[in-house]
Amino acid sequence: MKKLTRLLIAAISSWPILYAVPSAGGDAYAVAEARGKDGLVLAETTRVGGTKHERLGSQRAGKAGLGALPASFEGELPCADCPVVRYHLDIFPDRLYVLRAQYEGTQRPLDTVGTWAGNPSGSLLTLQRDRRSALTFEVSDSSTLLWPPRRMAGADKSGAGYVLKRTSTFQPVEARATLTGMYLHVAGSGVFEICTGPGQSRLPLAQEGVNAALEAAYGRLAPAAGVDVLARFEGRITMQPKPEGGGLQPALVVERVIELKPGETCRTQFTAIQLEDTPWTLTHLGDEAVPTRYDRTQPHFSLSPLDHRITGNAGCAQMTGRYTLDGSKLGFGSLVTTMNAQCRGGLDIQRAFLAAIDRVKAWRLGGRSLELLDVDGKTAARFQAR
Numbered sequence: 001m002k003k004l005t006r007l008l009i010a011a012i013s014s015w016p017i018l019y020a021v022p023s024a025g026g027d028a029y030a031v032a033e034a035r036g037k038d039g040l041v042l043a044e045t046t047r048v049g050g051t052k053h054e055r056l057g058s059q060r061a062g063k064a065g066l067g068a069l070p071a072s073f074e075g076e077l078p079c080a081d082c083p084v085v086r087y088h089l090d091i092f093p094d095r096l097y098v099l100r101a102q103y104e105g106t107q108r109p110l111d112t113v114g115t116w117a118g119n120p121s122g123s124l125l126t127l128q129r130d131r132r133s134a135l136t137f138e139v140s141d142s143s144t145l146l147w148p149p150r151r152m153a154g155a156d157k158s159g160a161g162y163v164l165k166r167t168s169t170f171q172p173v174e175a176r177a178t179l180t181g182m183y184l185h186v187a188g189s190g191v192f193e194i195c196t197g198p199g200q201s202r203l204p205l206a207q208e209g210v211n212a213a214l215e216a217a218y219g220r221l222a223p224a225a226g227v228d229v230l231a232r233f234e235g236r237i238t239m240q241p242k243p244e245g246g247g248l249q250p251a252l253v254v255e256r257v258i259e260l261k262p263g264e265t266c267r268t269q270f271t272a273i274q275l276e277d278t279p280w281t282l283t284h285l286g287d288e289a290v291p292t293r294y295d296r297t298q299p300h301f302s303l304s305p306l307d308h309r310i311t312g313n314a315g316c317a318q319m320t321g322r323y324t325l326d327g328s329k330l331g332f333g334s335l336v337t338t339m340n341a342q343c344r345g346g347l348d349i350q351r352a353f354l355a356a357i358d359r360v361k362a363w364r365l366g367g368r369s370l371e372l373l374d375v376d377g378k379t380a381a382r383f384q385a386r
Contacts, residue, residue: 071090077162086102097116144164189205190218231259233254234258276304299315330360
């Protein structure tokens with residue numbers, strides 16, 4: 001990684017310290033820093049291109065441990081069923097983050113979007129995708145994120161874990177993701193607040209994609225002007241000019257409206273049972289009930305939306321792998337299993353369970369019950385939320 005160059009450019013910034021490195025295309029994101037009395041870093045960001053300097057704005061960037069924002073970090077993290085996963089993380093001053101995971105051997109990256117938070121000392125950074133999914137890094141310094149944090153149980157206390165390093169310039173990726181949150185249209189523009197818990201990040205909607213159709217649907221559904229509705233979108237995060245001028249900001253381009261739910265909120269969305277981030281215990285294979293075993297050999301699994309990974313127990317083996325989810329469609333890739341040599345009496349169920357998982361093409365929820373369906377719509381396996 002190239003070290004950032006300290007420059008004093010009074011013509012661009014009224015603050016004393018500026019970090020900037022030109023990119024290959026002649027442009028760079030430059031960040032000037034000043035520390036407030038409360039220990040928070042104030043950041044003024046400017047796009048520098050030739051003789052043109054475009055100010056992106058001045059904002060509080062969070063605790064001093066992260067340094068000035070926006071910032072990008074890159075590195076490699078472990079993978080259970082592939083050689084390596086390459087991560088790119090963009091952190092914005094308004095608590096928004098974008099995380100891209102590129103699994104070696106696959107062409108399409110996996111993007112997640114959510115909000116970040118730090119602890120009071122600035123030593124931890126938590127990425128919150130929703131109210132159930134979170135990934136926490138240790139902030140070693142403003143240029144280094146460690147995973148797992150050394151205070152985590154079982155972590156290497158020497159800090160010899162996995163590292164994401166700050167890039168020399170801010171290099172935002174154009175992420176594509178499915179997002180759930182509150183949509184509001186007022187004064188001729190839309191705003192989207194991601195459902196992640198307290199202090200959600202708000203994204204302006206770009207006048208692109210299916211935005212016109214979305215505004216029309218909102219007008220038909222909203223009981224009154226200025227009332228927000230729960231929404232689920234497929235879209236992408238892009239850097240767009242601020243409407244009042246003065247630089248760029250992340251914005252959401254909606255490409256598909258999955259659903260709009262007037263009268264519902266983020267709270268009601270996440271108190272209901274969800275497919276992902278819920279532990280599911282096997283009760284039936286096809287129409288046949290599976291005997292209940294009061295130990296860890298009862299087949300079970302959970303799906304993590306943060307990295308689209310399935311983890312659980314198949315009966316006599318721990319299992320992990322990746323899954324794809326598109327509305328009601330669900331599919332599983334090859335599962336990696338680790339056998340338990342001491343297991344007794346669970347091999348027949350395990351074989352049937354893994355065969356059922358391999359046939360899954362869709363899913364259906366009913367209360368606390370989950371059905372996994374095959375290509376003909378028949379129940380391959382049934383589960384109960386724990």
